[in-house]
Amino acid sequence: MKNTNNIDELYREKLQNFEKDPPSYLLENILAATVVNKKSRKVVFWRIAGVAAALLLAFVAGWQINSRDQVELEQAIVMSKNQATDAETEKVIPSEQKLDSKQVESSNILVAMLDHSEQVKSSKSINPISVSDTEPSPSINETSLLKPLDSRFIKISDETASIKRLQERKTKEVTKDLAEKSIDQQIMEQNQQLAMAQNPDRRKGRWLVGAQVSPAYNVSNSSHSAQYASNMLAAESTHSVDLGAGLTIEYKPGKRWSVQSGVYYSGMAQSSGISGSQNSKNSFAPGLAADYVNTSVNVDASSNKLSMNSTAGVIELKGVPSQLVLGSKLESNSVTPAVFASDVQFTQNFEYIEIPLCLRYTLIDSRIGVEMMGGFSSNLLVGNETYMQGTSGKSLVGSTKDMEPINYSGTMGVGLKYSLSKRLFLNVEPRVKYYLNSLNSNSSVSYKPYTIGVFTGLSYQF
Amino acid sequence: MEDFKPLISECIAGNQKALAELYHHFAPKMFGVCLRYAKDATEAEDNLQDGFIKVFANLKTFRNDGSLEGWIRRIIINVSLEKIRKQHLMCPVEDVSIYDTINFSDDVIAKISADDLMKLIQELPPRYRLVFNLYVMEGMSHQEIAQEMSITQGTSKSNLARAREILKRKVHETFGELKAQNNYTA
Numbered sequence: 135m136k137n138t139n140n141i142d143e144l145y146r147e148k149l150q151n152f153e154k155d156p157p158s159y160l161l162e163n164i165l166a167a168t169v170v171n172k173k174s175r176k177v178v179f180w181r182i183a184g185v186a187a188a189l190l191l192a193f194v195a196g197w198q199i200n201s202r203d204q205v206e207l208e209q210a211i212v213m214s215k216n217q218a219t220d221a222e223t224e225k226v227i228p229s230e231q232k233l234d235s236k237q238v239e240s241s242n243i244l245v246a247m248l249d250h251s252e253q254v255k256s257s258k259s260i261n262p263i264s265v266s267d268t269e270p271s272p273s274i275n276e277t278s279l280l281k282p283l284d285s286r287f288i289k290i291s292d293e294t295a296s297i298k299r300l301q302e303r304k305t306k307e308v309t310k311d312l313a314e315k316s317i318d319q320q321i322m323e324q325n326q327q328l329a330m331a332q333n334p335d336r337r338k339g340r341w342l343v344g345a346q347v348s349p350a351y352n353v354s355n356s357s358h359s360a361q362y363a364s365n366m367l368a369a370e371s372t373h374s375v376d377l378g379a380g381l382t383i384e385y386k387p388g389k390r391w392s393v394q395s396g397v398y399y400s401g402m403a404q405s406s407g408i409s410g411s412q413n414s415k416n417s418f419a420p421g422l423a424a425d426y427v428n429t430s431v432n433v434d435a436s437s438n439k440l441s442m443n444s445t446a447g448v449i450e451l452k453g454v455p456s457q458l459v460l461g462s463k464l465e466s467n468s469v470t471p472a473v474f475a476s477d478v479q480f481t482q483n484f485e486y487i488e489i490p491l492c493l494r495y496t497l498i499d500s501r502i503g504v505e506m507m508g509g510f511s512s513n514l515l516v517g518n519e520t521y522m523q524g525t526s527g528k529s530l531v532g533s534t535k536d537m538e539p540i541n542y543s544g545t546m547g548v549g550l551k552y553s554l555s556k557r558l559f560l561n562v563e564p565r566v567k568y569y570l571n572s573l574n575s576n577s578s579v580s581y582k583p584y585t586i587g588v589f590t591g592l593s594y595q596f
Numbered sequence: 597m598e599d600f601k602p603l604i605s606e607c608i609a610g611n612q613k614a615l616a617e618l619y620h621h622f623a624p625k626m627f628g629v630c631l632r633y634a635k636d637a638t639e640a641e642d643n644l645q646d647g648f649i650k651v652f653a654n655l656k657t658f659r660n661d662g663s664l665e666g667w668i669r670r671i672i673i674n675v676s677l678e679k680i681r682k683q684h685l686m687c688p689v690e691d692v693s694i695y696d697t698i699n700f701s702d703d704v705i706a707k708i709s710a711d712d713l714m715k716l717i718q719e720l721p722p723r724y725r726l727v728f729n730l731y732v733m734e735g736m737s738h739q740e741i742a743q744e745m746s747i748t749q750g751t752s753k754s755n756l757a758r759a760r761e762i763l764k765r766k767v768h769e770t771f772g773e774l775k776a777q778n779n780y781t782a
Contacts, residue, residue, distance in 0.1 A: 141760050141767075142732045145717070148710045149632060150733065153624035160645050161619055165612055167645075168652045 166319070185495045187297050189508040189546055342384040342392075344561065344593030350376050352402050353584045356445050362578035366443040367406035367480060376401040378587065380488070390496045394507070398488040401517075402583060404446040407479035441535065446482050446581045447574035449520050451532040478524040482534050484573070485517025490545065501553045507563070508546040510570075515539050536576040543569045549589070557596065563589045600664045608656050615652060622665060623648070626672045631714050632729050633676035635722070643679055647672040673734070677744070680722045708771060716766045723747075724759035731756050 354372045380398030387393075432441050440451040455478075492509030515537055522531040549563025567585040574581045606614030626647065630640035651668050658667055717725060726745065730736045731752075736744070738752040745752070 141763055144705055144708075145713060145728075145732055145763075148708070148713050149628070149717075151625070152628035152631075152710050152714070154627050154631065155624050156627040156641060156644055160641060160648075161616060161623075163645055164619065164648045164652065165615060167649045168615065169610075171649070171653055 163319070182497060184297065184301060185497075185506060187300070189506060191297065340386050342382075342386065342559075342593045342595045344382045344384070344396075344559075344591050345380070346382060346398070346561070346589045346591030347377065347379045348400075348565075348587040348589040350378050350400060350402075350567075350585045350587035352376060353586070354404060354445060354581075355583055356579065356581040358443075358445075358580070359578040362443055362576075366445065367449075369404070369406055369445045371405050374403040374405065376403060382591070382593065384494070384593070389499065392494045392496075394492040394494055394509070395490060398490060398511075400486050400488055400513075400585075402484045402486070402585075404444070404482045404484075404583075405479055406444045406449075406482070444480065444482065444534070446484075446534055447537060447576055447579050448535040449480060449482065449532055450535045451520075455522050455529065455531045478522050480531075481521045481523060483517065483519045483521065484515065484534075484537065486513040487516050488513045488543075492545065503551040503553070505549050505551055505563075506547075507549065507565070509544070511543045511545060511567070513541050513543060515541075534574070536574050536579075538571070538573055538575050541569060541571050541573055543567050547589070551593075554592075557594055559593045559595070561589070561591050561593055565589055601660050604655055604658065604660070604664075607652065619648060622668050625665070626668060629669060629672050630676060632717055632733060633673065633680075633725065635718055635725075639679065643672065643676045646679075647675040650675060677726065680726060683722075708767065712770070716763055716770075719766070720759055720762055724755050724762065727752055727755040728759035728763070 352374050354369060354374075358366065378398060378400035380396055380400075382394055382396035382398075384392050384394040433439070440453070441448050442451075443449075488511045490509055490511040492507050494505050494507045496503060496505050498504040518533045518537050519530055520532045520534060521528050545565050545567040547563050547565030549561055549565075552560040552562075554560055565587050567587070569582040572580045572582055600618070603614055603618055607618055623644065627640065627644050630643045630647070631637065634640035634643055647668075651671050654671070658664065717728065720728065723745075727741055730741045730744065731738070738749040738756075741747075741752045742749045747755075
């Protein structure tokens with residue numbers, strides 16, 4: 135043996151190529167674990183696919199409810215039109231139809247209304263939803279409207295059944311995997327769980343509280359009856375950016391799933407305005423300003439309130455705003471019996487307190503985690519104000535009528551969760567929110583904006 | 597160098613026989629490595645098991661341009677190091693300065709078996725065992741060891757010196773007979 139005085143050489147010579155057969159059961163364990171790893175990857179894939187399908191299903195279900203509302207609205211419009219054709223006079227604002235007789239009698243300003251109603255009637259021939267001469271019976275109408283709903287329902291049932299089958303198959307796979315695990319592994323897992331349970335430091339909290347803020351990009355989405363739309367303020371923009379903030383609480387019963395709720399404040403704005411200088415009716419109103427609001431103004435003589443149609447619903451003004459001049463009987467053939475003479479912009483602000491109920495699923499559980507979420511929210515209307523922006527500034531002029539005091543929305547999103555410490559997390563989560571019902575109860579208005587927001591905040595686990 | 601490419605392909609496809617064949621080819625040598633890094637045979641078995649599970653899970657990342665044995669060995673060593681890190685057993689121990697000059701004769705060396713040496717190395721404190729293995733058996737430099745174990749080079753050198761002296765003392769206590777000479781360097 136060379137250089138035997140050196141302990142390094144001694145070890146190198148004797149142990150460098152040292153071999154020893156390991157116990158035979160090791161190979162069995164290794165092969166079993168390798169198979170389990172492969173299968174668990176497959177199970178994880180199916181689990182993610184299942185969650186995605188469930189969230190998609192919730193989203194589609196929301197759309198279904200959404201489109202059912204739409205059909206009901208269309209039906210209401212058809213019925214409303216039938217009634218309107220029979221009547222001699224038409225109102226500018228359908229929601230006020232019950233007060234028709236009283237209003238016509240008492241109004242001294244809307245003298246050109248008959249001409250206007252004739253104009254509206256003639257325009258119906260262009261309208262695709264116009265009423266035919268022979269009225270269809272309501273029962274036939276209802277049947278034809280219900281059919282597509284039934285077929286949609288069947289489609290959803292099929293999807294639900296296929297997801298159920300998928301989950302059953304998944305459960306079978308998991309059961310098979312468990313059966314394939316050796317008894318040793320099961321014992322090891324049990325010991326691990328026991329150790330986790332006995333060591334409180336290693337147990338993670340199940341509750342999370344947090345605070346969030348979100349810039350929300352609201353996209354206007356509305357439809358109106360033709361009659362309503364013919365006398366409506368033009369939408370100034372189809373979107374607005376508003377801020378929201380709130381508190382969240384989350385309960386996490388398992389490693390992946392959690393339920394989240396909280397209280398959230400959100401704002402939404404809808405702008406309407408006019409580019410009146412292009413209006414050809416200027417020539418008939420030489421005494422007034424060159425620009426005027428291109429909408430009919432309805433005046434309720436009993437309450438002395440002015441109102442006009444907008445994208446989000448009927449704006450009810452407290453009085454005649456100082457920046458406006460009310461004109462009437464401008465010309466005998468006028469479409470607009472009474473108009474505002476000015477170039478202003480109306481902004482309808484709505485404020486909501488939201489109480490969400492969401493399901494969250496952790497896709498990646500690491501320092502930078504990824505979560506999917508989907509759920510519903512009850513939204514309470516707490517603010518409803520209409521502002522007028524003119525040359526002399528902004529002033530509160532009224533509110534929007536018939537706004538639903540409570541409505542419901544569906545939401546879904548994918549977010550990142552960054553672990554700042556063991557208990558503190560930074561969340562960034564883009565979400566899409568859509569309203570399940572119209573925010574305005576007026577049967578001629580369907581106002582359901584979409585909201586895209588990036589919810590950013592901190593959460594604390596305890 | 598033996599071509600393992602076809603066997604690796606079979607293993608990646610999940611062929612159990614291929615996995616077993618690959619295991620049988622390398623397991624004895626790797627078990628020898630595990631025994632050197634572990635405190636006893638049980639820990640060595642655990643490390644070998646965890647190591648091969650990792651090897652099989654990552655086979656598709658192995659590029660055939662290098663040595664398969666070297667690649668597997670690296671994984672096994674990493675698993676062994678990780679195990680000791682997790683156990684928080686990296687504390688240094690006892691003063692062994694009095695054994696600085698102990699060396700052994702050829703006769704003593706001849707009657708020591710590999711199993712005896714293995715037992716002695718397993719009895720070393722974890723950090724000394726790691727540094728000794730990485731420096732003497734894997735041929736790593738102190739700089740590499742320092743990076744691997746997140747310690748300074750000075751600590752690595754000191755740990756190696758202490759490991760050597762403990763081993764010498766134990767060989768002396770077990771097998772007797774010494775001769776005064778010291779010709780190694782750190």
